[in-house]
């Protein structure tokens with residue numbers, strides 16, 4: 001890195017002010033991350049991983065960075081975050097504001113633990129959530145993002161699910177349709193652990209979420225489910241990678257997209273089954289509902305399998321509302337607009353329905369229904 | 379006259395299926411339509427409900443004095459036309475009660491009557507479910523999703539009970555029902571039968587007509603009504619088969 005020229009960026013002044021003369025390990029990591037960002041900059045569409053998502057509107061814009069707060073973070077966990085994935089993760093890490101929750105071993109917490117990150121118009125914010133679920137613990141984490149107009153949220157999340165721990169994780173991004181949102185989630189699963197996540201993406205002019213799930217010991221199981229619902233000119237990109245590096249782990253992935261107007265969705269899901277990962281069970285599906293001729297989705301589920309003793313399936317669909325379902329609703333007197341909304345809601349429900357906490361389910365139901373301008377309370 | 383069909387020609391994908399069908403239905407009447415597979419019974423049902431895949435080539439359908447064919451499917455439904463599907467459609471993710479309440483309220487809006495909120499509707503729905511002895515556990519489930527064949531048919535009649543149509547077309551509602559369910563559903567239909575509505579029963583079997591006694595029986599073959607009579611015609615058909623009708627009517 002030292003060989004490349006570190007150029008001054010529009011973030012340099014803010015960064016120098018923020019980092020000051022602190023010299024601890026975290027500060028050094030931040031400096032390295034910022035240098036990395038300064039060299040590589042924001043990813044461009046020439047980068048295969050970003051070919052559908054043009055970050056130029058974000059990189060060109062200037063955001064106010066104020067009240068920066070480092071927060072307390074366990075350095076041994078922080079160190080594991082791969083800030084050098086790309087310029088965005090590097091920029092995130094340089095400014096990261098840490099929030100940490102630890103679920104003590106063999107402890108079960110019934111109430112969901114909520115983190116609500118808000119952002120103001122024209123501001124940039126870099127929240128970094130660390131969830132440490134110790135051995136045999138159980139909890140539900142709700143991570144939500146709300147932002148006004150043209151803010152920029154560049155988030156990072158690390159989830160450590162130790163042996164036999166059980167984490168349910170809801171990530172809800174409902175920022176304004178003018179907001180910029182980039183988030184990277186890293187999940188590490190221990191032996192016999194369970195990670196069940198639902199990622200809801202409703203907001204953002206440009207929104208991107210990367211999820212990386214790594215199995216580090218046998219018997220882990222992960223659900224990585226999600227929904228993106230877009231309208232207007234919204235652009236939402238999900239990239240996921242699920243790495244079966246060890247034998248006998250199970251992963252399920254169901255992502256659904258609903259796209260209207262001129263919106264655009266991107267789904268890229270990679271599942272790796274490494275050479276020694278016998279007994280792997282990996283399923284992946286991405287289904288999209290296009291409600292307008294101008295909406296578009298690029299979907300690419302990818303399986304890379306290096307072991308024969310596995311059960312894997314993957315698939316992607318892009319479709320419109322079913323004519324027969326539509327007629328069935330019409331034949332009961334439901335008007336066409338409401339019928340279309342109802343079917344769309346039904347399509348999205350598969351993702352929302354599995355949510356077991358009633359208050360969260362209701363909240364998401366409402367977000368989806370608001371989007372559709374329907375009231376459906378039951 | 380509630381429904382008058384005159385010389386109806388209709389088809390699908392360029393193929394003519396109904397070839398000059400005539401039918402007159404008054405309020406308070408139950409009409410049974412029988413006929414061989416593929417003769418056009420479901421086609422007639424779908425045409426009356428306004429399915430967009432079916433094309434009316436010529437003929438008239440007047441309902442309550444209006445040209446029914448002028449109206450959109452959802453308008454027809456709000457005007458009181460109801461089709462119980464031969465193959466009810468599954469609607470994943472939408473609960474039965476949400477679906478029924480929206481449909482019910484659309485109709486109330488149309489009639490200028492009060493809409494029901496979820497709690498009120500739930501009480502109403504519970505009452506209606508008794509008519510077909512439907513367990514309330516079905517309210518929360520997605521419309522028809524994972525329902526057995528018989529449960530789907532019962533659900534159709536629950537919808538009929540909720541929407542109280544003026545003209546109900548029941549397309550082979552009896553097929554798929556077990557012996558007890560057939561009795562329950564038929565008794566339900568009888569409870570819904572009144573001087574202010576009419577029912578068209580499409581069926582293959584006399585069995586159903588033992589429970590729901592029709593005023594008229596029509597035999598549809600080759601896209602036309604080829605024979606008409608009272609309820610005794612169904613018995614005769616059961617005995618002699620459709621070849622007999624084809625022979626008497628002189629139609630292939």
Ligand SMILES: Nc1ncnc2c1ncn2[C@@H]1O[C@H](COP(=O)(O)OP(=O)(O)OP(=O)(O)O)[C@@H](O)[C@H]1O
Nearest residue numbers: 390391393395413414415416417418419420421422
């Ligand atoms: N989409 C279609 N394309 C071509 N032919 C069709 C289509 N749908 C129906 N038909 C044909 O129209 C004819 C009439 O079908 P219809 O479903 O009305 O019969 P039916 O009298 O209800 O029969 P059943 O007693 O078996 O229910 C059949 O020959 C059928 O194959």
Ligand SMILES: [Mg+2]
Nearest residue numbers: 419420421464
């Ligand atoms: Mg039929």
